[in-house]
Amino acid sequence: MPYVIASSRLGYEQITNEIAQLTGDEFYLIDNKEDLNLNVLREINPTYVFLPHWSYIVPKDVYEAYECIIFHMTDLPFGRGGSPLQNLISRGIYETKVSALQCSEGIDTGPIYVKRNLSLYGSAEEIYLRASKLITEMILYIIGNSPIPIEQEGEPVCFKRRRPEEGNIDDLKSLEEVYDYIRMLDAEGYPHAFFETKHLRMEFRRASLKQDCIHADVIITKKEDK
Template identity: 25%
Template sequence: MKIVFAGTPEFASTALNALVRAGHQIGLVLTQPDRPSGRGMKLQASAVKKLAVSEGIPVEQPVSLRLDGRHGEEAKKVYERIARIEPDVMVVVAYGLILPKVFLELPKYGCLNIHASLLPRWRGAAPIQRAIEAGDEKTGVSIMQMEEGLDTGPVLLKETVAIEKDDNASRLHDKLADLGSRLILSALNQLAENSARFTVQDEDAAIYAAKIRKEEATVNFTFSATEIVNKIRAFDPFPGCIAKYRNIPIKIWKAENAGSYPGTKAGQIVSVNESGIVVGCVEDSVRILELQKPGGKRLSAAEFIKGFSFENGCFE
């Protein structure tokens, strides 16, 4: 098929790679503009752009696709370029820009989106993190026909993945990226064979997955141990959860439910040893297994306490 691909992060580049390896004709890639990143804050290309360039695929990086907006002239040029390609379909994966209706209607078969959730649950920007944070036991990937609403279009394919107890956002991301790459190839085959059948989403079951904000990263020990552990898993690797001890922000990368310690206050340090730092919560307690102090490395609790003293006290 003749495809225009729109995506930006690693999750999207996995799908683009699968399309290229399967022999589809990628006429154009749309991706976000290069962003400053790293210690030197140098401009960095997205994962999708790096792959496209290595494969010799043309790339466009518009700031916006609104034809009537501030960057309308740039958007019109992109629109005209896509129209000249006459794509069969546009595949969209974590692109980060809104596609106006005129773009959605350009391809012969419209636009297919690879979404990392079991729609209509977890529509929006952070479906992987929100599923873990909520304590969901399963998630998956949906291949959806895009329309003007946010992740509201009918679903062509859907497949479930179990969320394991030791899954963090990074591990679950990789599982879903691989699954999405496989499902989009199946979806394109169905389009080509005229066997595609779409199912309208149940609006009453829709839940929104809001974008992760750094302000959410603070660990609040007045929550239950289960809620705290899920949040730590969900926010690994970004932005990482933080708890303050004597006004020192310490990142907590891994923890587990340590059971009940009657009479313990929320935030109170119960015990410190090589197996972990046990901290009381409003319900049960958590055993912190991996930590990182400012400017330091991510360490196991056993390594961390060799250079950091937790005297009797509490996390804030």
């Protein structure tokens, strides 16, 4: 049977090929926004459309015509909305779940197929790599078991997508907070945690928390004159 994996994150070409080899099924990767449309999907006629690390809104005509499955890094209905990893860590939450849910009109409101535990220790890049492996296992489970999604239960808590300026560590008071801010933004393509003086900007990566200090890589640039 044919399946589609739609992801805007690098690395999913290899993951798609690995899943195809494991299952013996046909898998097609969509990695840009314009290709997730009815014309493309009708040519494939997929049983499921899996959307790990997909950064765009799924068109209504797509999720109404095909069973689309989103993977969200919270224990839904807690943590609906944007920037789940950063919102969790900034709240001091270091263990979460990845929820596989059916795409619906509301943001992260669809019924749940399966949940799996995920640790939020390490850099954002390390966490995303762990999540990708976990999502691969969840995709294989869904293909093999065809679970019926169950409506979400509990009081919803919604997250707002974080803005780049929220990575400023200027107001943080503890080493633990600073360490969390650096690591939760330490992934390819993310605006890193930063600190600014009148003339300079410092961006931090690869943080290591010691007993009484933090070791980290820092890039110092001159701010543009306004």
